[in-house]
Amino acid sequence: MFKKILIANRGEIACRVIKTARRMGIATVAVYSDADRNALHVRMADEAVHIGPAPANQSYIVIDRIMEAIRQTGAEAVHPGYGFLSENMKFAQALEAEGVAFIGPPATAIEAMGDKITSKKLAAEAGVSTVPGYMGLIPDADEAVRISGQIGYPVMIKASAGGGGKGMRIAWNDDEAREGFDSSRNEAASSFGDDRIFIEKFVTQPRHIEIQVLADQHGNTVYLHERECSIQRRNQKVIEEAPSPFLDPATRRAMGEQACALARAVGYTSAGTVEFIVDGNRNFYFLEMNTRLQVEHPVTELITGIDLVEQMIRVAAGQPLPFAQQDLKINGWAIESRLYAEDPYRNFLPSIGRLTRYRPPIEEATEARVVRNDTGVYEGGEISMYYDPMIAKLCTWAPDRKAAITAMREALDGFEVEGIGHNLPFLSAVMDHPRFAAGDITTAFIAEEYPEGFQGVTLPDDLLRRVAAAAVAMHRVAEIRRARISGRMDNHERHVGTDWVVSLQGQAFPVTIAADRDGATVRFADAALRVESDWTPGQPLARLSVDGQAVVMKVGKIPSGFLLRLRGAELKVHVRTPRAAELAQLMPEKLPPDTSKFLLCPMPGLVVKINVAEGDEVQEGQALATVEAMKMENILRATRKGVVARINAAPGASLKVDDVIMEFA
The missing domain is CATH 3.30.1490.20 (ATP-grasp fold, A domain)
Structure with missing residues (x-):
C-alpha cells in the first residue's frame, strides 16, 4: 500500500480524499494556488505545496506544476478528485512516465471514454443504446x-x-x-x-440516471447500483439520490450490465460512472462515461456501505475488489443536496465573499438516520470567484425515501450560512415540493416548477401557525430578558403582556400566551398550541417543539420581531401589542428604487463582451453583455425596448453586484 499520496485538487473533494487516506494510515500532500493559501484542504493535509496563481489554468491544471510538487514531496500516487486534471490523458501518461501511480483509470480508458464523441462511438459498437x-x-x-x-x-x-x-x-x-x-x-x-x-x-421529459461502476486490475467489474440526478439547473446537478425512485429491478440490472460491459470493453479500472438519459417508458440511452469519481458519490456509499475512495486507492495499488456483484445490495435511501454559493433570488447567479457564519448540522450515524456533510470551507474563509461555487454536499440516509427526505429537511433548516448568497432556501423548497416527494421528476423540474425563477416559499397555514406560536413564545422570553437587564421590574414575568398580534406572510394572528415552568401555551381564536424550547435571545438557531412537532429556524432580529428562515421561506415576523399592531396598519410601505433604466451586474464577475454601443436601439430579449463568474458565462439581456445612453463598463472589467454596466434613455 502507498505511504504517501498527493491530491491534485482543492475544496471539498480534496478534504474528502484526505479523510479516507488518513483512516488508511496514508500521508497526504495538498497543492494550492494563491487563492487557496489558507484553504481547509491545505490545513488538513500532512504537507502542502504552492503551485501558482489563482486562475486554474495557471495552477491546478498545469501538469508541470503538479509533477514538480510530486517530485518535491516524494508522493507515490496521485488522486485527481474530479474536474481539473481528473480526466486528462496527458496527466495520467506523465504520472506513468514518472513511475507514480494514478488513482484512476488507465490513460487509454481516459482517452476512449473521456472524450464524449469517441465514447459514444465505442458505446454504439458495444451495443449500448445511444442518443x-x-x-x-x-x-x-x-x-x-x-x-x-x-x-x-x-x-x-x-x-x-x-x-x-x-x-x-x-x-x-x-x-x-x-x-x-x-x-x-x-x-x-x-x-x-x-x-x-x-x-x-435533446430528449424531452428525460430523467438523468447514472450507474456507478468499479473495476480492479484482475478482471473484476461491478456496478454499485444507480443514482437519480434529475434535479438540475443549467445542466448542473443540484440534488441527487440513490436509488432512483423510478427504476424497477429489471431496468436497474440491464443498465448496470451495460455499464459494466462498456467498462470492460475499454479495459477500465478504478471508479467510474456511466450516465444515461431515461425516458418515461424506462428506455435508456448512453450519454457519457465519467472516468473519475463523481461529485455525488456519497449517496452510493451510504446505500452500499462501500468507501469508493478507499477502493480507488486499493485498486491503484493492485489489490483485487473484496466483493462480487451478488454482494452489493441496496440498503435504505440516501439524498445529497449541493450547497452552492449562489443567490436563488437572483436566478442562481454566483456569489462570492467571506463566510461570516458557517455552522453545518451535526453529523451523525445511527440505525435510524445518517447526516453527512462533505465540505471544503470553514467559518471566516473566502469563497473565491476563480473556482466552482460549491460550499458543501449535505447528505442524509434513512431506511426509506420518506424518512431520508424528512432527515434532509431538518438538516437543511439547521444549516447556518451567512455572509454570501446561498441556495439553502431553494434546496428546502425542493424537499417540500409535492412532485419531488412523489418522485415525479425530470431534468426539466426546475424550469417547469420555477419558470420565473425562485421567489421564496409560501408556508402552508398549519406550519405558519406553528411559526407564529414559536415567535410569540420567543418574543416573551426576549421581553423578560430585556426587563431583567434594564432593572425596571422586580417580577419580570408578571409584567410581560399576555395578549399579542403576530404578523407574518401577510397574515395577522391575535394570540394569548400563558407560560409555565416547562413551556408555554399559545391560544389562537380557534386552537391552542403547546411550545417547548430552551432558546435564549441571541442564539441564531432555534429548535422548538410546537404541538409535538419539531420546528427548526434560523433567527435574526428586526424591530418588534424576528427574521425567521425555515423550509425555504424567509419571514419577517412582527410580534406587537394589539394597539401597536393597529397603528402599524397605518404606516406607509417604502417602495424599492426604480432601476429600469440601468443594466446592473447581477453578480461579482468579469465582463467578457459588450454587445451594443452607445446610441443603439435595443429590443426586448436582445443580448447586451456577457459576464463570466466561476467559469460560467451569463448573457445579460434587455428586459424592454430602449436606447443605450451610456456604457460604463468595458470587456475585462471586474464588477461587483449591482454595478451599472449601461444606462438607457
Whole structure:
C-alpha cells in the first residue's frame, strides 16, 4: 500500500480524499494556488505545496506544476478528485512516465471514454443504446446551425471535454444554436483548454440516471447500483439520490450490465460512472462515461456501505475488489443536496465573499438516520470567484425515501450560512415540493416548477401557525430578558403582556400566551398550541417543539420581531401589542428604487463582451453583455425596448453586484 499520496485538487473533494487516506494510515500532500493559501484542504493535509496563481489554468491544471510538487514531496500516487486534471490523458501518461501511480483509470480508458464523441462511438459498437446526434467535430456556428436543423430541435450543444454542466447549452431554434455554440466553445476553452463541440438530440421529459461502476486490475467489474440526478439547473446537478425512485429491478440490472460491459470493453479500472438519459417508458440511452469519481458519490456509499475512495486507492495499488456483484445490495435511501454559493433570488447567479457564519448540522450515524456533510470551507474563509461555487454536499440516509427526505429537511433548516448568497432556501423548497416527494421528476423540474425563477416559499397555514406560536413564545422570553437587564421590574414575568398580534406572510394572528415552568401555551381564536424550547435571545438557531412537532429556524432580529428562515421561506415576523399592531396598519410601505433604466451586474464577475454601443436601439430579449463568474458565462439581456445612453463598463472589467454596466434613455 502507498505511504504517501498527493491530491491534485482543492475544496471539498480534496478534504474528502484526505479523510479516507488518513483512516488508511496514508500521508497526504495538498497543492494550492494563491487563492487557496489558507484553504481547509491545505490545513488538513500532512504537507502542502504552492503551485501558482489563482486562475486554474495557471495552477491546478498545469501538469508541470503538479509533477514538480510530486517530485518535491516524494508522493507515490496521485488522486485527481474530479474536474481539473481528473480526466486528462496527458496527466495520467506523465504520472506513468514518472513511475507514480494514478488513482484512476488507465490513460487509454481516459482517452476512449473521456472524450464524449469517441465514447459514444465505442458505446454504439458495444451495443449500448445511444442518443441520436452528430459525433463529428463542428468548426463554427454556421455549421452548428446546419447540423442542428438536420437532427431536429431541440438539441443539446456540448463540449467534448466537458463536465459539471460547463460548456452545455440547449437550443430550440437557429438563433439559440448559434449563440449556444459560441458560449459553449468559450466555456470549454476556459474550463478545459479544449473547445471542441458536438451536438445531439435533446430528449424531452428525460430523467438523468447514472450507474456507478468499479473495476480492479484482475478482471473484476461491478456496478454499485444507480443514482437519480434529475434535479438540475443549467445542466448542473443540484440534488441527487440513490436509488432512483423510478427504476424497477429489471431496468436497474440491464443498465448496470451495460455499464459494466462498456467498462470492460475499454479495459477500465478504478471508479467510474456511466450516465444515461431515461425516458418515461424506462428506455435508456448512453450519454457519457465519467472516468473519475463523481461529485455525488456519497449517496452510493451510504446505500452500499462501500468507501469508493478507499477502493480507488486499493485498486491503484493492485489489490483485487473484496466483493462480487451478488454482494452489493441496496440498503435504505440516501439524498445529497449541493450547497452552492449562489443567490436563488437572483436566478442562481454566483456569489462570492467571506463566510461570516458557517455552522453545518451535526453529523451523525445511527440505525435510524445518517447526516453527512462533505465540505471544503470553514467559518471566516473566502469563497473565491476563480473556482466552482460549491460550499458543501449535505447528505442524509434513512431506511426509506420518506424518512431520508424528512432527515434532509431538518438538516437543511439547521444549516447556518451567512455572509454570501446561498441556495439553502431553494434546496428546502425542493424537499417540500409535492412532485419531488412523489418522485415525479425530470431534468426539466426546475424550469417547469420555477419558470420565473425562485421567489421564496409560501408556508402552508398549519406550519405558519406553528411559526407564529414559536415567535410569540420567543418574543416573551426576549421581553423578560430585556426587563431583567434594564432593572425596571422586580417580577419580570408578571409584567410581560399576555395578549399579542403576530404578523407574518401577510397574515395577522391575535394570540394569548400563558407560560409555565416547562413551556408555554399559545391560544389562537380557534386552537391552542403547546411550545417547548430552551432558546435564549441571541442564539441564531432555534429548535422548538410546537404541538409535538419539531420546528427548526434560523433567527435574526428586526424591530418588534424576528427574521425567521425555515423550509425555504424567509419571514419577517412582527410580534406587537394589539394597539401597536393597529397603528402599524397605518404606516406607509417604502417602495424599492426604480432601476429600469440601468443594466446592473447581477453578480461579482468579469465582463467578457459588450454587445451594443452607445446610441443603439435595443429590443426586448436582445443580448447586451456577457459576464463570466466561476467559469460560467451569463448573457445579460434587455428586459424592454430602449436606447443605450451610456456604457460604463468595458470587456475585462471586474464588477461587483449591482454595478451599472449601461444606462438607457
